[in-house]
Amino acid sequence: MIRNFGVLLGLGLAGISLAEVLPVFAQVEPSSAITSSAITSITAIEGETTSEGFELRLQTPAASMLQPTQMQTGQQVIIDLPNARLDVSLESSAWRRDNPSSDIAAIEVNQLNPNTVRITVTGTAEAPLIEVTTNPQGLVLNVVPATDTAEALEPPATPTAPLVPPPLPDAIRIIVTGERDTYRVSESSVGTRTDAEIRDVPQSIQVVPQQVIEDQGIQQIGDALRNVSGVIQAERASTPLPGISAIIRGYESNNVLRNGLRDTNARFATANDNIAQIEILKGPASVLFGQGNLGGTINLVTELPLEEAAYLLQYSGGQYDFHRFALDFSSPFAPDSPLGYRLNASYDFTGSFRDFESSEFFFVAPTTQLINTEDTSLLVDVEYLRFQSRETAPELPAAGTVLDNPNGEVDPRVNLGEPTLVSGDDTISRIGYRFAHRFTPDWQLRNEFLLSNRQSESIGVTPTENRETGVGLNPGLRTVNRFLTINPSQQTSYTLSTSLSGRFTTGSIEHNLLLGVELLSDRTQDTITLRQLAPIDIFDPDYNPDSATPPQPFQEQNNQTTSVGFYLQDLIYLSDQLILLLGGRFDIARQDNEDLLEPRLSFSREDQAFSPRVGLVYRPVEPISLYASYTESFLPINGREVSVDDEGFAVFGAPFEPERGRQYEVGVKADISDTLSATLALYRLERSNVAAQGITSPLSQVQIGQQRSQGIELDIAGEITPGWQVIASYAYTDAEVTRDEVIPIGNRLPNVPEHAASLWTSYEIQTGDLQGLGFGVGLFFQSERQVGLQNLFALPSYLRTDASLFYRRDRFQASINIQNLFDVEYYPAGRDFVRIIPGQPFTIVGRLSWEF
Secondary structure: OHHHHHHHHHHHHOOOOHHHHHHHHHHHOOOOOOOHHHOEEEOEEEEEEOOOOEEEEEEOOOHHHOOOEEEEEOOEEEEEEEOEEEOOOOOOOEEEEEEEEOOEEEEEEEEEEOOEEEEEEEEOOOOOEEEEEEEOOEEEEEEEOHHHHOHHHOOOOOOOOOOOOOOEOOEEEEOOOOOOOOOOOOEEOOOOOOOEEHHHOOOOEEEEEHHHHHHOOOOOHHHHHHHOOOEEEOOOOOOOOOOOOEEEOOEEEOOEEEOOEEOOOOOOOOOOOOEEEEEEEEOOOHHHHOOOOOOEEEEEEEOOOOOOOEEEEEEEEEOOOEEEEEEEEEEEOOOOOOOEEEEEEEEEEEOOOOOOOEEEEEEEEEEEEEEEOOOEEEEEEEEEEEEEEEOOOOOEOOEOOOEOOOOOOOOOOOOOOOOOOOEEEEEEEEEEEEEEEEEEOOEEEEEEEEEEEEEEEEEEEEEEOEOOOOOEOOOOOOEEEEEEEEEEEEEEEEEEEEEEEEEEEEOOEEEEEEEEEEEEEEEEEEEEEEEEEEEEEOOOOOOOHHHOOOOEEEEEEEEEEEEEEEEEEEEEEOOOOEEEEEEEEEEEEEEEEEEOOOHHHOEEEEEEEEEEEEEEEEEEEOOEEEEEEEEEEEEOOOOEEEEEOOOOOEEEEEEOOOEEEEEEEEEEEEEEEOOEEEEEEEEEEEEEEEEEEOOOOOOOEEEEEEEEEEEEEEEEEEEEEOOEEEEEEEEEEEEEEEEOOOOOOOOEOOOOOOEEEEEEEEEEOOOOOOOOEEEEEEEEEEOOEEOOOOOOOEEOOEEEEEEEEEEEEOOEEEEEEEEOOOOOOOOOEEEEOOEEEOOOOOEEEEEEEEEO
16 A cells, blocks of 8 residues: 555656546555445444354445454554445444443444444453454454453464455454554544544644654653644743744644633643643634634643553653653542543653753643543543743843854853843643533534633843844844843633534435534733843853842733634535535624723724635545645734834834634645555645734834745654554745735745754564564754844754654553754744744653553
8 A cells, every 4th residue: 555655646746647546546455445336334233242252243235345444542443344334224323332241341333424334342451352254144243352362362483474454355354462552643623623534624634642742752742743744843932831832834823722622821831741642733723713823723632531540650860950750540430430530740840951940840630530421421620730940041142153253152051141030930720621412323512611720920031132233232242131021920711612513414415513602711910020130241141130220110911802702514425535614603802901001001892703614525535535625714913003203112003903814725635554644735824914023123013914824744644564653744834924014025934944844753673572672763854944024034954863762561661762862053943133042952861650
């Protein structure tokens, strides 16, 4: 299959049309490209407990046409029957049997989509073994607990080829020999707010699974974004706070969801302890999630309680006095109970490669399953984290780092703040629930709620430009001006969402309908006080905390944004090969801005917007989906225009208009094999009413014209051969200003590389005395990036190399991860001439885990 996909791609590059290639491709791979005329109807489902386990029988008129494929996630074995359909004579569209034996928790058969039937078998302790055979009456699955056949699965004394399903029409045997976590994820909820297959959604969706996060030794969850094409984690400025600062398809994005619910505090501080996977939806998502940035949306999916008790302890330690302790406990409340809990907790303290910097981080997150029946579930999540930082270093000047300075080079480790004055204390609390009730096999109601609160006490140093020299430094190019910024703030947000989803048919057309209402509220109390500090020598800093001038109030505001959205979406299966997605959302958003320093500048504003979405998916053959889509975004902007007159006084203008955006996208999604997938996307985004700061002066705030981003993205993820995993990406991004009265037309958008690529691959030995031993290597590349909308200067390109060595055996795991293996000096992002962010140098971290 991989060879055939390569031939297909090569022919496309040679100018041969897709229409000419696909018929040949279908002939080469008959097992993966069954035509719509070969749909097999399943007329009856029967099952009974046997002495060995459980026997499931699917009656069909033509059993030889069924060609099962299998995959495994944890304790589940999933068998898909392509080009199969449950007969209308069945009483319902799903069949389920709970606890058919002591080692099998559940067996379920349902119609995954109009031309695929899915069989899900869940073991109580581990994934069962399944033998699939055919007879004249249909398909027979013998489900056997893995513990009963352990001896039969031991490798023979002499080496043999890996066991694969033999290509016989009358017998197929599927054997799973243990849990295999792959980098490929086939389903995601972020694209349609339902558990849809990614290839059925006409928009680019990428998923970073937990296995990638673990293999790369990621400590800050935002670093996982580097594995996805078109997504840049721009590092957080002036703070080691472990948050998310993402640029997606050329635009900064604050769209961070938690289990599908908006959380405005998630981008400030996030732990990776309880993250199961990270989903990235490229482009607008206003239809599903309301007001948001144009570039894309990040959804953090958290872990759920396990069906069996499991307890994990972990310790990590490394350079810069880094120490981290973590636990992950999960258990049912009673034997054989469907209810239970999961508890994630961690504590770490660390120094930094920047002089004097240090921080402490504490996190705890209990999750409780309170209801879990066949039709109803209720899950309650709680999170608490506290992040304390000390002596945080500000950004560095460009002259002496990425630009020449006649006085020499600035050490990336230098701290140009006032260490004794600087501190930070952030506390974030979250509580929420997820309730779901199924009225019938086809209709389900969901009600979800998330409350998030952040309290922050921040004192930091902000470098400021001297615009007379042209490079931000003072004359002589040795010193930089600074302010001490005191910024206490509080932000509270909540999301309440209710939706109804269902499946029905109109003639031969199947509809997956979703309609809902969502209430969003976000309240911020923000105070900024400034104290001017004496300039500091960037090559030989001499700290002078006594130079701080008396505090001067700069900002004191209360902002309240409330919105209600009504949305409707229909995923329509027009045929076995054609899927249409239609959606729309109407939002009413109100802003109330209270300026406590200048009450006359307070304002209220209400905006209304309709955001449409339309897309089409065409499947010429089973493993390939061609798609096209059009979507729009809507984002109220909090603030008003501010200019500076000739005497240096601020002049305030009208409140900002909402930002609007639109995206056109076409692409192809392909299953290269059963374990390896790829997505190729071409897109164009247009953005208007963009708010920008510091364009004409440091205090200016204007709403400029239009920007455009277009490009090509390629993502590949999955398992090439047993034990050999890969996740790779490439993005070409052409992002520029297309209309503006201040910024020159054609200027590139800041911190966006024209070319970016990533590759992470790992291999784990599968058998023998060294089973469980493995290694990984990663390459992360970005071409040069412009700083500021004015394109002040370019950050140089860089290639960073990471590596890992690990060992997993039974309940024990050990790993060593190295970031920036060759100690390359690089600067991932910048804001202006005096705020350049240095990248992490060579860093090594070790980790030990024990499950009991």
